[in-house]
Amino acid sequence: MTKLKIYVTRDQPGTALNNLGKLYDIKVNLEDRPVSKDELITQAKGVAGIIACVGDRIDGEVMDASGGSLKAICNAIVGYDNVDIKAATERGIYVTNTPGVLTETVADLTFGLILAVSRRIAESDRYIRSGNWRGWGPKQFLGFDVHGKTLGIIGLGRIGVAIARRARGFNMNLLYFDVRRNTDMEKELGLQFTDVENVLKNSDFVSVHVPLIPQTRHLIDKKELEMMKETAFLINTSRGPVINEKALVQALKDGKIRGAGLDVWDPEPPSADNPLLKMDNVVTLPHIASASVETRTKMIDMAIENLNAILDGKIPPHLINKDVIKVRPPSS
Numbered sequence: 001m002t003k004l005k006i007y008v009t010r011d012q013p014g015t016a017l018n019n020l021g022k023l024y025d026i027k028v029n030l031e032d033r034p035v036s037k038d039e040l041i042t043q044a045k046g047v048a049g050i051i052a053c054v055g056d057r058i059d060g061e062v063m064d065a066s067g068g069s070l071k072a073i074c075n076a077i078v079g080y081d082n083v084d085i086k087a088a089t090e091r092g093i094y095v096t097n098t099p100g101v102l103t104e105t106v107a108d109l110t111f112g113l114i115l116a117v118s119r120r121i122a123e124s125d126r127y128i129r130s131g132n133w134r135g136w137g138p139k140q141f142l143g144f145d146v147h148g149k150t151l152g153i154i155g156l157g158r159i160g161v162a163i164a165r166r167a168r169g170f171n172m173n174l175l176y177f178d179v180r181r182n183t184d185m186e187k188e189l190g191l192q193f194t195d196v197e198n199v200l201k202n203s204d205f206v207s208v209h210v211p212l213i214p215q216t217r218h219l220i221d222k223k224e225l226e227m228m229k230e231t232a233f234l235i236n237t238s239r240g241p242v243i244n245e246k247a248l249v250q251a252l253k254d255g256k257i258r259g260a261g262l263d264v265w266d267p268e269p270p271s272a273d274n275p276l277l278k279m280d281n282v283v284t285l286p287h288i289a290s291a292s293v294e295t296r297t298k299m300i301d302m303a304i305e306n307l308n309a310i311l312d313g314k315i316p317p318h319l320i321n322k323d324v325i326k327v328r329p330p331s332s
């Protein structure tokens with residue numbers, strides 16, 4: 001029997017893809033960069049499934065390039081702003097993601113950014129490597145304490161909660177805003193619910209954890225940055241476009257906030273002359289919040305579990321576009 005064709009947009013850690021190759025006729029992009037739209041169009045021809053990642057723009061044109069064979073787009077990531085969900089639903093294509101498995105790993109890294117930017121860890125690392133350190137000094141690399149400060153969380157989903165738990169260990173005060181109030185977590189973690197404006201005005205660290213949807217694009221813009229304390233730090237491990245990067249550059253230049261910790265960019269990768277890459281009060285990472293061996297292994301396993309379910313005619317465990325079931329019921 002001929003095997004179904006699957007395109008995998010990025011090579012993955014572990015042995016998951018070797019096993020996938022036993023079930024399907026797979027093609028994997030082995031280059032360490034996202035694939036372009038043209039490549040996606042070429043590779044989509046005749047495939048039953050695409051395993052996708054950050055940066056793959058999968059729109060109706062890519063879907064149609066399959067010639068009607070495409071049934072599954074399985075993200076090996078939790079975000080799904082890379083896929084045109086409406087277009088997929090209209091075409092009866094199931095779209096899945098990997099919720100839950102990366103929560104703790106992303107929260108670890110987010111907390112790492114909070115510590116790195118406030119205690120000047122990356123900057124100090126660059127300094128000692130430069131060979132210029134002449135020995136201990138009481139005025140060297142003075143940063144700011146994290147413990148006892150106020151952390152403002154915008155978006156209290158799974159990751160927001162996991163960060164709040166870590167912050168409790170640092171004896172931090174916790175403010176949050178979410179479109180849905182979570183009174184259970186308020187009681188358990190001592191979180192205080194308020195609006196975005198109050199989170200911005202009263203926090204020493206503001207950490208953003210919202211999905212990228214039209215309503216959250218530039219959620220943090222000039223006006224919001226100006227509401228923050230001049231001594232505050234902004235942390236982003238969600239999606240780059242949630243912050244207006246130009247406004248952030250200006251706010252940092254004007255001393256409207258003290259610093260930033262950024263794992264995500266708009267666009268990705270940032271251009272080499274992006275001013276944020278030159279600022280010592282900004283810690284910059286190449287979108288690695290979920291990048292632990294354990295978690296990335298679970299993410300690809302989960303994407304494959306979703307793919308197998310769809311191609312076996314079942315409802316996958318992590319279906320995003322539930323309406324697709326009405327367009328193409330699972331067994332068809």
Ligand code: DGY
Nearest residue numbers: 054076077078079290
């Ligand atoms: C995701 O899963 O959406 C992350 O941004 C990449 O790990």
